[in-house]
Amino acid sequence: MNGEGIPLIRRLEQNRGLTREEWAELIRNRDDESAACLFERAREIRIRHYGHDIYIRGLIEFTNYCRNDCYYCGIRKSNANAVRYRLSREEILSCCETGYRLGFRTFVLQGGEDGWYTPKRMAEIISEIRTSWKDCAITLSVGELSRDTYRLWKEAGADRYLLRHETYDPEHYARLHPAGLTAANRQRCLWNLKELGYQVGTGFMVGSPYQTPENLADDMIFLKRLNPQMVGIGPFISHHDTPFAQMPSGTLELTLFMLGLIRLMLPKVLLPATTALGTIAPDGREKGILAGANVVMPNLSPPQVRQNYLLYDNKLCTGDEAAESLKDLDARMQKIGYHLAVNRGDSLNVE
Numbered sequence: 001m002n003g004e005g006i007p008l009i010r011r012l013e014q015n016r017g018l019t020r021e022e023w024a025e026l027i028r029n030r031d032d033e034s035a036a037c038l039f040e041r042a043r044e045i046r047i048r049h050y051g052h053d054i055y056i057r058g059l060i061e062f063t064n065y066c067r068n069d070c071y072y073c074g075i076r077k078s079n080a081n082a083v084r085y086r087l088s089r090e091e092i093l094s095c096c097e098t099g100y101r102l103g104f105r106t107f108v109l110q111g112g113e114d115g116w117y118t119p120k121r122m123a124e125i126i127s128e129i130r131t132s133w134k135d136c137a138i139t140l141s142v143g144e145l146s147r148d149t150y151r152l153w154k155e156a157g158a159d160r161y162l163l164r165h166e167t168y169d170p171e172h173y174a175r176l177h178p179a180g181l182t183a184a185n186r187q188r189c190l191w192n193l194k195e196l197g198y199q200v201g202t203g204f205m206v207g208s209p210y211q212t213p214e215n216l217a218d219d220m221i222f223l224k225r226l227n228p229q230m231v232g233i234g235p236f237i238s239h240h241d242t243p244f245a246q247m248p249s250g251t252l253e254l255t256l257f258m259l260g261l262i263r264l265m266l267p268k269v270l271l272p273a274t275t276a277l278g279t280i281a282p283d284g285r286e287k288g289i290l291a292g293a294n295v296v297m298p299n300l301s302p303p304q305v306r307q308n309y310l311l312y313d314n315k316l317c318t319g320d321e322a323a324e325s326l327k328d329l330d331a332r333m334q335k336i337g338y339h340l341a342v343n344r345g346d347s348l349n350v351e
């Protein structure tokens with residue numbers, strides 16, 4: 001049967017939510033007809049709130065040292081083949097300078113959980129960026145820290161924090177992470193961040209090993225509860241030096257479907273067409289935009305370290321993925337009727 005999911009898609013748009021059973025059914029039985037209907041609705045909603053603007057964020061991957069050992073991740077601590085690097089405070093600031101000149105008004109400092117950057121050292125970097133670029137948003141994405149550390153960084157001038165919940169279900173979470181890392185702690189961090197007044201981004205991998213439609217249903221229900229300003233999702237892509245080297249990657253098709261569902265559930269959320277999406281298909285990001293996404297995050301790291309921040313195989317870091325080629329990226333987006341916006345790109349999703 002074709003287009004079987006359309007009644008559920010209409011209900012989702014109306015109620016901005018579904019039951020766990022409905023989510024799982026809609027995801028499990030999806031087909032091209034339902035997807036076409038979903039993307040059409042998702043685009044309409046996206047355009048209603050954000051027009052044809054695409055928000056940009058400059059991603060500065062400042063360290064690939066990590067104390068964690070997540071089974072899926074290429075920069076996990078046990079990967080002895082990873083070529084490790086850290087950017088100095090000066091190098092980070094110089095990325096911001098380049099970024100500002102290129103038109104970025106949001107800097108995302110992303111890294112592994114690297115103790116070299118103590119809470120105090122990070123705070124100093126944050127306040128320096130805050131002082132130098134007053135009209136820019138500062139986003140952090142450096143993992144699970146104490147509430148006090150999150151507060152220190154907020155007070156130093158950070159505005160936003162990205163921390164994917166990865167998967168809501170504790171058992172599924174335990175199959176993707178070593179003992180000691182728990183879904184409960186991850187989620188606690190997110191609630192802390194929110195309470196401290198950060199604009200929060202969370203998200204998950206699509207097609208991660210052992211993931212079921214029920215897991216994705218739980219992810220949707222968690223997103224609804226947390227109501228974050230941003231949701232980052234992308235396909236799981238295997239990395240050859242990890243325990244999941246032989247696991248199949250997630251698909252473009254399911255990732256696009258999930259993007260559309262998120263747009264219908266959280267109409268004003270910021271939804272990036274992620275690097276992983278661009279990696280899995282040459283036109284992945286365009287398709288993501290056409291499925292309801294409204295953000296792209298080009299790479300602003302110094303070119304010589306880019307190839308070392310390898311979370312998964314073949315991760316894009318050149319061409320239109322590079323911050324220097326914003327013009328090319330804009331040209332690609334214009335081809336599908338959208339354009340890059342030079343502003344902070346704040347979420348309309350405020351409580």
Ligand code: 5AD
Nearest residue numbers: 072073164235236237238276311312
């Ligand atoms: N494939 C896809 N995404 C990955 N991430 C880490 N490893 C992989 C992988 N192999 C994602 C995680 C993390 C984000 C920074 O990158 O979801 O939160």
